[in-house]
Amino acid sequence: MISESVLVQAVTRGILTDQQATDLRSLARQMNAAAIPEPEDDEKLRLVSGFSDIFVTLGLALFTGALAYLTERLGLTTMWAVLAVTAWLLAEFFTLRRRMALPSIALLVLFAVAVFSCATYLLGAVLGVAVEPDVSEILGSGDSLIFVGAALLTLALTALHYFRFRVPITIAAGTAALAVAVIGLISAVAPGFVEVYLKPLVLLTGLGVFALAMRFDLADPQRATRRTDIAFWLHLLAAPMIVHPLIAQLSEGADMSTVAPAVLAVFLALGIVAVVIDRRAMLVSGLVYAGYALGSLFQRVGFADTTTPLTALALGAFVLLLSAGWRPVRTGLLKLLPSHLAHRLPHPILSS
Template sequence: MAGGDPVVNQLSTPPEMLAISPDVLHAAVANGLVTADQAQGLRDLERARTPALEAEPHDDEKFRFISGFSDIFVTIGLGLFLGALGYFSGDMIGNAGMFAVVAVASWLLAEYFTRKQRMALPSIVLLLVYAGTVFSAVAEAFNPSPGFGMGLGNHGGLPIVVAGLVTAGATALHYRRFRVPVTIAAGVGALVASAVGVLFMVTPDFAIQAAKPLLLACGLAVFTLAMRFDLSDPQRQTRRTDIAFWLHMLAAPLIVHPLVSGLVGEGGSDMVSAWSILAIFIALALVALVVDRRAILVSGLSYAGFAFGALVVKAGLSDSVVPLTMLVLGALVLLLSAGWHTLRRTLLPLLPGALARRLPAHT
């Protein structure tokens, strides 16, 4: 680099006057200011200069969710403003118009809070509101309803298909403009909704029975897409790792729901159901360990809470089988948290070498 390069000048600054945070390095790589190898070299240099007792535990699954209390403050304001805007516009122009107005407002607010201020939590919230209101506006236009709900009505799955496709296109435009990592997962989720809508259009009589296998297939497809982003960035230094994080959060419930909902809603003893659910999450834990994604477990466990709650209702408060299973599941999560890196060091050598080399190996 030339002598006037800002990176060189920063490195010459005394350490007590300058500290480069992981977020800054992440942004530098994403914006092309430094290469991934150079950023890793800076991290290695920092670790080498940090006493072992002061070094923080390594975490390969860091992502930017909140940058300060101002994020929370702004998010509260966004909720109040967009909620009131939706209320007044709904009274004047109906549900479809209300959703459209809130979608446009979310985009305009993102121009400031996302594009200029680069606030993490408000950006995520604005994107989710934008995607949800675009979807709802299109679906309501096809199937107007007096309330906020929107059924399939007399149009079969057509409103869901069109709404999903329009939302996927709208989120693509949003990502091109603002580059919020969760946008990819929102767009993929809209496409999954379209796939379900197609099922209700093609085979309405068989749709309920076929919905679970379809969701499972979609979940596996989303997981495969997430792994493509993960394998392309094993050092987890670019925006791709954040995109993969959100895709894993989407994939897990799509995979777990078809498997667990049948155990909760259909026949079979509570003991069999409870231990079957536990077996599913053990398998999910192994996958999470291999790919080094705790997000898979978090997303899956969020659904498991509802599943276990339904089992508790079926079993009755005096039945100890389900609470015992929940206790075992909680212990499993705590053990995984404590021994995550040790377990990964044990599992990775058991994988094919070509695959293991492409997975995160910071253990």
């Protein structure tokens, strides 16, 4: 589109007359008004800006994989330290200078995992304890404080990474490290409590992450700034932390076919929340459990030989129907909410 300054210069230099410039402005306004508006309820996420992102990410995987293989003989602590430093240095070029989305995400994930793993091995070596950087080892372990220290160091370094590179997924990585630190600290203080109440604890932590994601979402209702990308990754982190313990608690010690209706009811509730906040992450996380529940129901009514295709067909149809009717369904749900709340949500599509 020709800018106003170009039109002014064209009139000044005699390329266009005043009337011609006015006609061009009028034509531009008419074309903008007639243009098909971009769907308001799409989740904009800058993941791949071009095939070069995929090409570079493949190169990064090959390079860092080979580097890990060559440095592993020097010790796991050294290997992870080298990978963390390498990820930072590569981000200086591909993130800070080239602004490539997918490589930036891959390098941040590698950096966070490498820092956590290196810190775990290093603290274990200092304390004379052989540990593995496996989050599941935190629970019921006498070495929980090692994981707390590693998680806090990861949180600090990912914060520095964000201030340097501003990659949106970094906030989710730091939040995950903080969640590990909190659960690890509780496990160190009261290991019996964590073993008994692990699922509710993870659920509460997930709800806290969800609240943080909603804070970013509500601060950018039109999803026009970096906050919407930060919120997306936080929702993606919160979803399994909410869905997994919830479904696991329902199905614990019971036949899946008997609790399938309850699982499907939870999935439906998650779907309603996903539509209202205009985020699909929670719905995607619940698909696995919904598929398992549907499969159990199909087996129960005698469709054992066709359980897998029937389950895939039912879930696929549901996803496609919901995607096709996402906006009208969302409009109907928002009308059921108080007006002041509906207008604060992302993409408030209610009429004023």
